[in-house]
Amino acid sequence: MATRVNTVAVLGLGLIGGSLARALKTNGFCERVIGYGHRAPSLEKGVELGVIDSFTLDLAEVIDSADILVICTPTLVAEQVLAQILPAIAGRADAPIVTDAASVKGNLERAARRICDGQYPPRFVLGHPIAGSEQSGVAASRADLYINHRVILTPVAENDADAVSLVRDMWLATGADVVDMDVAQHDAVLAATSHLPHVLAYALVDALAQSDASDDIFRFAAGGFRDFTRIASSDPVMWRDIAIANKAALLEAIDLFSGHLADLRTAVAGEDSDGMHATFTRAKAARDEFAAILAERAKGK
Amino acid sequence: MATRVNTVAVLGLGLIGGSLARALKTNGFCERVIGYGHRAPSLEKGVELGVIDSFTLDLAEVIDSADILVICTPTLVAEQVLAQILPAIAGRADAPIVTDAASVKGNLERAARRICDGQYPPRFVLGHPIAGSEQSGVAASRADLYINHRVILTPVAENDADAVSLVRDMWLATGADVVDMDVAQHDAVLAATSHLPHVLAYALVDALAQSDASDDIFRFAAGGFRDFTRIASSDPVMWRDIAIANKAALLEAIDLFSGHLADLRTAVAGEDSDGMHATFTRAKAARDEFAAILAERAKGK
Structure with missing residues (x-):
C-alpha cells in the first residue's frame, strides 16, 4: 500500500462506516480512525469493539484533526452533514478531503453546488460502495465487507485530481474494485x-x-x-x-x-404463446449471463 | 404407513415425478413404480438410476396395470394426457385412481369436465406439490424433495372420498404436509x-x-x-x-x-414521505412475519 494518511474520520458509525474503519485499520491505510456522530452510544460501542480509535460529537474537532472525512450517514442526512462541513472548509488550504458512501449521487452533487453558491467544492469526492447486508449497525461491521465489492466514484469536472486519487486509494485499501462513473449514469x-x-x-x-x-x-x-x-x-x-x-x-x-x-x-x-416465450427466453438468457458473471466474480474472491 | 398399493405409475419422469417415485419406493408405499412417457431416454435413465422399476410407452398398459396414475407432465401437456386417460377409464369399476402434480388446477378441472361431457370423473383427484428446484430432469430427483413441503389437494364435490384419501396417503408417505383447498382459491x-x-x-x-x-x-x-x-x-x-x-x-x-x-x-x-414510509413499513412487517414462519417450518424439517 503506497498511500498512508494520518487520520480518517467516519461520520456515522453503522455497518458501512464501521466496516470501512475496520478495513482501513486492518490494512494500515491510516494511523487512526475517529468516529463522529450525534449520539454517543454507537460511537462508544465502536471504541469498545476496536472499530475506531476515538470519537467526538464535535464536528469542528473532526474537521481540524482528520485528513479524510467519510460521510457514512443515511442518504438524506448526508445532505445536512454536507451543509455543515462545506462552509467550514471553504477556502481553507489545509482542509480535509471529504467523501461519502451514500446510495445516490445526484442529490449530493446538487446539494454541494447549492451550499457552495454554485461552485462545486474540488475536495469533495462523491463515492458509493456497493455493499451491504441484511444486518445493520456497528456491531455487524466487518473488515472484509468490501473485498471484491464494487465502489463507484463519480468525480465531477471541478474535482481536485489528488483528492479523487486519495479517495480511490482509500477504497482500494479495503480490497474493493474501484470504478469511475458519471453521476447521472x-x-x-x-x-x-x-x-x-x-x-x-x-x-x-x-x-x-x-x-x-x-x-x-x-x-x-x-x-x-x-x-x-x-x-x-x-x-x-x-x-x-x-x-x-x-x-x-x-x-x-x-x-x-x-x-x-x-x-x-x-x-x-x-394467450400470446410466442410473445411470452420470446420475452421469458430473452430474460432467462440475460439473467443466466448475469448469474455467471457473479459466480465468476465470487471465484475471484 | 397404513396404506400400501401395488403399482403407482408416474406419467412424465422429470424432477417432480422422479422424486415422487423415489420417495414412494423409499417409504414402501407401493410394491413398484412404473414410468410412462413419449420418449424412452429419460425413462431408461430412470430405470438405470433405480428411480422406477420399469417403463412403457403404451398408455393402455399403464391404465391396465397401475392402481394410481400420477400425471407429472408440464401443465398444458397434462390436459392432453387427461384427454387420453379419462375416456379410457370411464365407467370401469376397476379403473385406477388418477391424480396430477401440475401448478394450476382450474384448467384441469375444466378439461376433465369437458372431456367427460360435463360430468367430473370421481376418481380424478387434483393435486399440486409445492416443491421444485432450479434443477430439472430425472437425474436431479431426490427421495426427500417433498419432506415438510406442502402438497395442496383441491378435491371437488363429485370426488370419490376413497380416491381422495388414497392420494392424500400417497403424498403423506413422501413426508409432505397435505392440505385441502378450493380450486379457485x-x-x-x-x-x-x-x-x-x-x-x-x-x-x-x-x-x-x-x-x-x-x-x-x-x-x-x-x-x-x-x-x-x-x-x-x-x-x-x-x-x-x-x-x-x-x-x-x-x-x-x-x-x-x-x-x-x-x-x-x-x-x-x-415525495410523500409518510405514504412511502407507511407502505414500506407494512410490507417489511408482513415479509418479516413470513420469513419467521418459513424459518419455523425449516426447523421442523
Whole structure:
C-alpha cells in the first residue's frame, strides 16, 4: 500500500462506516480512525469493539484533526452533514478531503453546488460502495465487507485530481474494485438494479398483505417467493430516503418496468404463446449471463 | 404407513415425478413404480438410476396395470394426457385412481369436465406439490424433495372420498404436509405467490436487458438483484404454459400489483414521505412475519 494518511474520520458509525474503519485499520491505510456522530452510544460501542480509535460529537474537532472525512450517514442526512462541513472548509488550504458512501449521487452533487453558491467544492469526492447486508449497525461491521465489492466514484469536472486519487486509494485499501462513473449514469444504474427492485418488492408484499387471501398467501408461499421478497425486509426509512433522493431516475425506471409489464399482461390476456416465450427466453438468457458473471466474480474472491 | 398399493405409475419422469417415485419406493408405499412417457431416454435413465422399476410407452398398459396414475407432465401437456386417460377409464369399476402434480388446477378441472361431457370423473383427484428446484430432469430427483413441503389437494364435490384419501396417503408417505383447498382459491394463491413474481422477474430482467445501459446494469448489480431475479432463470416453456393455464387469476394478480405500484409511483413523484414510509413499513412487517414462519417450518424439517 503506497498511500498512508494520518487520520480518517467516519461520520456515522453503522455497518458501512464501521466496516470501512475496520478495513482501513486492518490494512494500515491510516494511523487512526475517529468516529463522529450525534449520539454517543454507537460511537462508544465502536471504541469498545476496536472499530475506531476515538470519537467526538464535535464536528469542528473532526474537521481540524482528520485528513479524510467519510460521510457514512443515511442518504438524506448526508445532505445536512454536507451543509455543515462545506462552509467550514471553504477556502481553507489545509482542509480535509471529504467523501461519502451514500446510495445516490445526484442529490449530493446538487446539494454541494447549492451550499457552495454554485461552485462545486474540488475536495469533495462523491463515492458509493456497493455493499451491504441484511444486518445493520456497528456491531455487524466487518473488515472484509468490501473485498471484491464494487465502489463507484463519480468525480465531477471541478474535482481536485489528488483528492479523487486519495479517495480511490482509500477504497482500494479495503480490497474493493474501484470504478469511475458519471453521476447521472450511476443514479440510473442504481435505480434499475437496486432502487426499482426494492420498490417492486415492497409493492408486491404490501399488495398481498392487504388482500383478503393474505393468510393463505403467506402460508403457501415457498422458497422462490422468499428470495423474491427478501429486499422487502429492508429498512423502510433508508429506502424512503433513497426513493426521494433518486426520484427522477427511479420514476424513469418504474415507467420502463411498467411498460414491459403492461406488454406482458397483454401477452397473457391474448394467450400470446410466442410473445411470452420470446420475452421469458430473452430474460432467462440475460439473467443466466448475469448469474455467471457473479459466480465468476465470487471465484475471484 | 397404513396404506400400501401395488403399482403407482408416474406419467412424465422429470424432477417432480422422479422424486415422487423415489420417495414412494423409499417409504414402501407401493410394491413398484412404473414410468410412462413419449420418449424412452429419460425413462431408461430412470430405470438405470433405480428411480422406477420399469417403463412403457403404451398408455393402455399403464391404465391396465397401475392402481394410481400420477400425471407429472408440464401443465398444458397434462390436459392432453387427461384427454387420453379419462375416456379410457370411464365407467370401469376397476379403473385406477388418477391424480396430477401440475401448478394450476382450474384448467384441469375444466378439461376433465369437458372431456367427460360435463360430468367430473370421481376418481380424478387434483393435486399440486409445492416443491421444485432450479434443477430439472430425472437425474436431479431426490427421495426427500417433498419432506415438510406442502402438497395442496383441491378435491371437488363429485370426488370419490376413497380416491381422495388414497392420494392424500400417497403424498403423506413422501413426508409432505397435505392440505385441502378450493380450486379457485388454490389458483389465486399460486398466482399471487408464484406466477405473478415470475412474471415480474421476467418483465424486470427483460426491460433492463433491452435498455441502453444494460451492460452497466448487469455489471453493477449485486446480491439483492441476484436474489430478486433468480426466478427469471426458470424454464420459459413451463412458465408460458402456467401463465396460459392460470390466465384469469394471473391477470387479476397483475392488476392488483399494478395498482399498488401506481400508488407507490405517485408517492415517489410527490415525495410523500409518510405514504412511502407507511407502505414500506407494512410490507417489511408482513415479509418479516413470513420469513419467521418459513424459518419455523425449516426447523421442523
